[in-house]
Amino acid sequence: MSEYDFYPGFHFQVEFISADFGTNDSRFQTIGGLEVSMETETIKEGGENRFEYILPTKTSYGTLSLKRGMMRNSDLIDWCNRTMQTLEIKPVDILITLLNEKHEAVMSWNIFHAWPKKWSVSDFNAMNNELTIETLDLQYLYFTRD
Numbered sequence: 001m002s003e004y005d006f007y008p009g010f011h012f013q014v015e016f017i018s019a020d021f022g023t024n025d026s027r028f029q030t031i032g033g034l035e036v037s038m039e040t041e042t043i044k045e046g047g048e049n050r051f052e053y054i055l056p057t058k059t060s061y062g063t064l065s066l067k068r069g070m071m072r073n074s075d076l077i078d079w080c081n082r083t084m085q086t087l088e089i090k091p092v093d094i095l096i097t098l099l100n101e102k103h104e105a106v107m108s109w110n111i112f113h114a115w116p117k118k119w120s121v122s123d124f125n126a127m128n129n130e131l132t133i134e135t136l137d138l139q140y141l142y143f144t145r146d
Helices: 073-084
Strands: 012-016 030-031 035-044 050-060 063-069 092-099 105-121 132-140 141-146
Touching: 030 050, 050 141, 063 105, 073 105
Parallel strands: none
Antiparallel strands: 012 092, 030 063, 035 050, 063 132, 092 105, 105 132, 105 141
16 A cells, blocks of 8 residues: 555444434435545735735634435434434534445544534425435534545
8 A cells, every 4th residue: 555545435424422313314325525625824024015015824624425215214313313303412522434445444533522503304206216314414613634
């Protein structure tokens, strides 16, 4: 394995580290929102109109989006519903691991203090023969990459 190996993005696993959700609650079709960006502030130089300085102010992290086929019973969705109904936030930590063809971890992301921000279900359409997909958007404080 070289430091320049490339890995497909379809073989991954999700673990909810600080919660006891069922085994099926760790299977997802799509994961998105692993992103961080630097917010900036623009400062104009006094007396010199040709220059503006763009300075970093803070980092901001995206919203983690997890998609899967809708299931009848789900501890994960129960947690989401409780949070939405009571506004009692009980954050969880999440480990997302990219796997190689031998099911070995090649890279992982530790997501800290995630909580449900949005839960949605795909449209029902009598003209399509598709699975019903549920999407769970989780807000988080930050992530680290191993």
